[in-house]
Structures are given as C-alpha cells and as structure tokens.
Amino acid sequence: MFLDTFKGLNQDSIEKMLTIGPKWAEDIIGNRKIVIDIYSQVLRNRDLKNIVIQKDIPYGNHPRQILDIYHQDLLNTPLPVLIFVHGGAFVRGEKDANDHIYSNFLTYFVRHGFVGINLEYRLASEAKFPDGSKDIESGIAWVIEHAKELNIDPKKIFLVGHSAGGSHVASYVMDPNVRPRNGHSIAGLILISARLRADVRSDNPNANGVSSYYGEDKTLYELRSPLTYADHLDIPVLIAISEFENPGLDVYGSEFFYQVSSKNWQSPEFIRIPKHNHTSIVAHLDTEEETFGLFMRSFISKVLANIDSI
Numbered sequence: 001m002f003l004d005t006f007k008g009l010n011q012d013s014i015e016k017m018l019t020i021g022p023k024w025a026e027d028i029i030g031n032r033k034i035v036i037d038i039y040s041q042v043l044r045n046r047d048l049k050n051i052v053i054q055k056d057i058p059y060g061n062h063p064r065q066i067l068d069i070y071h072q073d074l075l076n077t078p079l080p081v082l083i084f085v086h087g088g089a090f091v092r093g094e095k096d097a098n099d100h101i102y103s104n105f106l107t108y109f110v111r112h113g114f115v116g117i118n119l120e121y122r123l124a125s126e127a128k129f130p131d132g133s134k135d136i137e138s139g140i141a142w143v144i145e146h147a148k149e150l151n152i153d154p155k156k157i158f159l160v161g162h163s164a165g166g167s168h169v170a171s172y173v174m175d176p177n178v179r180p181r182n183g184h185s186i187a188g189l190i191l192i193s194a195r196l197r198a199d200v201r202s203d204n205p206n207a208n209g210v211s212s213y214y215g216e217d218k219t220l221y222e223l224r225s226p227l228t229y230a231d232h233l234d235i236p237v238l239i240a241i242s243e244f245e246n247p248g249l250d251v252y253g254s255e256f257f258y259q260v261s262s263k264n265w266q267s268p269e270f271i272r273i274p275k276h277n278h279t280s281i282v283a284h285l286d287t288e289e290e291t292f293g294l295f296m297r298s299f300i301s302k303v304l305a306n307i308d309s310i
Contacts, residue, residue, distance in 0.1 A: 005274065031280045036283060046104070058142075069150065078147070079113060080156035087162045090167075093123070118140070128211075133168045133172040138158065166196065167196065173233065240273065269299045
C-alpha cells in the first residue's frame with residue numbers, strides 16, 4: 001500500500017527523511033525546517049498554470065481572519081469544497097508556511113475536482129479558547145454566504161485540520177459548548193496529526209502553546225479537549241497520524257479512533273503513514289507520492305456518494 005513512500009524525492013532527500021524520522025522529537029523545529037526545505041524543492045516544479053489562486057480575502061475584521069481560494073476554471077456544476085486549517089502549536093503558523101506549503105494541500109484537491117480554501121486564524125495569547133474554533137465558524141459562514149459565486153455546493157464542505165488546526169476543527173464540530181447552535185454545516189472531517197487533548201506534559205514540546213491558548217487552569221483542560229466530546233461526532237471522520245509524531249499526538253489520534261469506534265460499534269477511517277513525520281504528512285501532498293491523497297479522496301468519495309443518494 002505504501003510502495004510510493006517518498007516517491008519523487010532524490011536519494012539524498014530520502015536518506016535525510018529516513019534519518020530524521022526516528023529522531024523527530026529530539027529537534028522538532030530543526031527537523032521541520034529540513035522537511036520544508038526538501039518538499040519545497042519538489043513542489044516548486046508543480047504545474048500551476050490551470051489553477052486560479054485568490055489570496056488574503058478577509059472573512060472577519062482581524063488581520064489574521066483571512067483565507068485563500070483555490071480553483072480551476074469554474075464549471076456549471078457546483079463543486080465540493082475542502083477547507084484546510086494549518087497548525088502551529090496555537091501560538092504560531094500561517095496558512096502559507098512558504099510559497100509551496102501549505103498551498104500544496106489545496107492544489108492537490110483542486111486537481112481532483114474541488115474548490116480549496118486555505119484558512120488562517122487568530123493565535124494565542126491574543127486568542128484564547130475557543131477563539132480558534134470561532135474563527136473557523138466565521139470562515140465557514142463566509143464560504144457558505146459566497147457559495148454561489150465560488151461555485152460550491154454548501155452541502156459538500158469537508159473540513160481538514162492539521163496539528164493545532166485539528167484541535168480547532170474538532171472542537172468546532174464536536175464540542176457542544178463551542179459549535180454553532182444551528183449545527184456545523186460540515187459533510188466530513190479529516191483530522192491530521194491533530195492535538196485532540198490539551199496537556200502540558202513534560203514531554204510535550206508545545207506545552208507553553210497549550211497553556212497560552214487553553215489557559216493556565218489545568219482543571220479545565222479535560223472540559224476543553226476535543227477528545228472529551230467524541231460521543232458528539234455526527235459526521236464521517238478520517239483520522240490520520242504519521243509514524244514519527246510530536247509526542248502524544250499519535251496516542252490521542254488512536255484514542256479518538258477507539259472512542260468513536262466504541263460509540264458506533266463501527267470503526268471510522270484511520271491511517272498511520274509509515275516513514276512520514278508530523279510535517280511531511282501534509283508537505284508531501286501534490287508530489288508523485290499518492291497513497292495518502294488517494295486514501296483521503298476515497299474517504300470523501302464515500303461521503304459524497306452517500307449525500308448524493310439521499
């Protein structure tokens with residue numbers, strides 16, 4: 001299934017990826033830079049001539065309440081839309097890590113019949129729980145309001161969150177204290193290396209970010225963690241983790257898988273991608289390596305088929 005791992009990388013880059021993988025948690029910032037550099041070299045050669053990109057469109061009043069729109073020439077039939085929410089340990093990160101990442105996530109799906117939305121949000125310590133999820137709510141409301149001009153089907157919105165972005169999207173969908181009173185308007189959820197539990201464990205390299213966003217009162221962490229509300233999940237979900245994760249994120253993804261399985265007595269979609277790490281799990285999209293992209297598209301196709309059958 002994973003025979004195409006690192007396909008498109010040169011031998012030197014493959015060796016670097018194999019070397020840093022087992023040592024990922026020893027220097028996350030340094031290793032992340034290596035991964036970004038490797039995949040940026042590959043992604044800069046993408047053919048983007050048929051993809052239209054509209055940048056920095058405001059969906060709110062704050063400078064970080066902006067989004068990018070990715071699409072090809074608009075067709076007569078409204079398209080499904082994929083909204084990507086970046087990570088950054090709650091205190092950093094942008095919708096564009098550079099000119100190639102995270103736009104690669106959106107360009108990949110645009111090539112396969114989607115409109116792509118790359119969404120930025122407010123950061124801690126200025127933003128406090130649940131402001132990240134509230135920004136997602138505002139961004140989605142903007143997308144729905146402009147559905148006709150964007151040529152999207154508002155019943156076919158797929159929400160993707162990576163790392164801290166996964167925390168925000170999970171709370172938006174599941175936490176009854178956070179999600180909109182009238183529902184969340186999402187057809188399917190994809191959680192990639194998501195922080196689904198707030199913790200400040202000694203082995204959590206982003207503990208300061210967690211406390212900056214979720215607050216200093218640790219007694220509130222369980223109440224504010226997306227995992228607490230797994231029973232409230234009411235849409236299909238795909239859970240993805242990498243072999244080499246930031247400490248604990250693979251455990252929380254697995255715990256969420258178990259909780260959803262126990263509730264429904266049916267397992268949700270789950271994938272653990274060998275040899276990849278917390279950054280490359282998203283940075284490799286729109287390269288020659290297809291396994292994870294195909295897995296996500298298969299998940300989405302099943303959801304769309306069910307919607308169309310109703």
